[in-house]
Amino acid sequence: MADLNSIAQGQAAARRVSRPFPLGVWNSIPGVPEVPGTANVSVDAPGLSGVEIHFETAPGVWASEPLSESAAGIHHGRVSGLGYGSRYGFWPLGKELPGEPGSFQLLLDPYGRGIDEAPGADGGAPLFFSVHVDPSYDWGQSRRPRIPWRDTVIYEAHVRGQTLLHPGIPEELRGTYAGMAHPVMVEYLQDLGITSVELLPVQFHADEEHLRQLGLTNYWGYNTLGFFAPQVSYATKEAQAAGPKAVQDEFKDMVRSLHDAGLEVLLDVVYNHTAEGTKDRPALCWRGLGEEQYYRHDGEGRYLDTTGCGNTLDFSQPRVIQMAVDSLRYWVSEYHVDGFRFDLAPALCRGADGHFDSRHPFLMAVAGDPVLAGSKLIAEPWDIGPGGWQTGNFPPGWADWNDRFRDTVRDFWLRDQAALAAGGTGGSVARLAASLAGSADLFAGSGRTSLASINLVTAHDGFTLADLTAYDHKHNEANAEDNRDGSNENRSYNHGVEGPTADEQVAARRAQSARNLMTTLLMSLGVPMITAGDELGRTQHGNNNAYCQDTPLAWLDWHLDADGLRMLETTRTLLRLRRDFLASQPYRYPAEPREASLLWFDAEGQPMTPEKWEDPGCRVLQLLAGSSFSGLKGLLVLNGTLEDTEVKLPDAQTLRASGMDGEHHQVYQLMLSTAAEPAERTGSRTRGGEKDILPANSISLYRA
Structure with a gap:
């Protein structure tokens, strides 16, 4: 009897053993025996003295357990009955529940690998729940392409907008991860000649309340609510109905298909702020777990905002850095992605004093991480904080969006042309030559090369390539902000007529200017980035901030006129010639004669x-x-x-x-x-x- 009691006590003790790391929910963790039917739960909640987890043991059947262990703000425990597919969330221990679980917003798990969205009561804001997701997936023989930087051509695309109107893709797959992976789309990308698809945010995001009230959505997705979870709405209806595991698998199927075609997958990621927004908005996750530690504040307790989004994550805090690095590592190890473009990257590199630091602990952590080794790292090198413009100042191993290249090329082919047409003068060719030669003035001083320059003429924000040649002014009325949003400084030229025209000569001059811009982009040293649809002559009818336009305005139209067909063929030809002439572009400044x-x-x-x-x-x-x-x-x-x-x-x-x-x-x-x-x-x-x-x-x- 004594032996049986000892065994029972040992089993009970094993069920209670939990660890603070890894954060999140895990059925098994290194060094701790797996106990069937239990999961190790750990959450960084430095603002709470105690935490309890509420979770479903069956659809609509909720249970709760306190996380019995805590140290340094991390609360953890081993929980029975939290299986794969279970929805869950956190709540301050001892704080009264505002309703039945499932009827109000629990605090999300910052490390939740799936998020389920449910309608709010009486048409109010939706509710979000973390989901415990089985990570298993058979990658077979699929391998990462590992394209060298000097051969890389980036194609910035939106999962939904890329395929939603494509007539060659089955209707049920359009606008989805599966649509992006469809052979018709894969063959198009291969034939075009790009090497790397950079997807606008696919981490789970939420719509801002003011957009919801207007009946609009955050189409671009720069409003992250889950750094470890894929966006559910980009999956097929079939996968959505099957649950987060099926959504994960569809995303992985997309990556595998693109890899098998020799195409890399880069993710546009937003770690600078979260969907919780300004301080008056409800707590969804980090704000309820410890807003003083997760967000930047001034001396009077107000949010510091270096992003323009109301709340900025505090990268002077070790756990914030850890969360971002763990997220990056997760997408590389679990989803096999090839790299990242970091939205408003200086916000991730500001110390406790608020200033940008090229040796910031976040940059050092990424540089020294073995899982991230070899990943492409691309900075959008500006935010709205002190010293916000940092193009050329990121460390070796990073590439920067080159806004000076963008402005210089637009000036030469558009603004100067407008000045010449008006009887004035344009600028010299010196600045354009510096851009063609790889922007040594920006990158050589920091020990980097032309391959650190991500050359672009357009991006998701701003005019499309066609609209640069057709509009002198933005036309964002559809965004319901009285045309106040979006940049007023576009360096565009409408060639004498604002917007659509029946004048064939004006249309011909516009198309020629667009070809000039594309040719300059693709024949310059550095790494070019094409915005999806520019190769087709896509227009947004003068809207230069289509972030909330989940409409045909922002989707790719695959029915091409003569100018669109000419632009597509020009782009294909240019990418073929680029491979001929710049396949061995130099790695250093100045180029050694034997190299180039x-x-x-x-x-x-x-x-x-x-x-x-x-x-x-x-x-x-x-x-x-x-x-x-x-x-x-x-x-x-x-x-x-x-x-x-x-x-x-x-x-x-x-x-x-x-x-x-x-x-x-x-x-x-x-x-x-x-x-x-x-x-x-x-x-x-x-x-x-x-x-x-x-x-x-x-x-x-x-x-x-």
């Missing part, structure tokens, strides 16, 4: 001089670029004037004087022109030293 060459010439085929670089009247530029490894070189010739211009292509003698073997570059074959009617000239050959006619406001690309 960048030679600059004027309209007469002579090397550029300091005087010509700074002359605003000098708006014709030739760039001979390529790699001695491939033996292929491209000659990019830009005519930023309003007149057709004779351009003398560099001859053998000039090339030899520049240190190049000129004998092998005496003939130039036209591969692409952005001019309106290039078909009869494509493929034509011009000898070095001879002149070719470059149409006004156009780019010609030759194979040397």
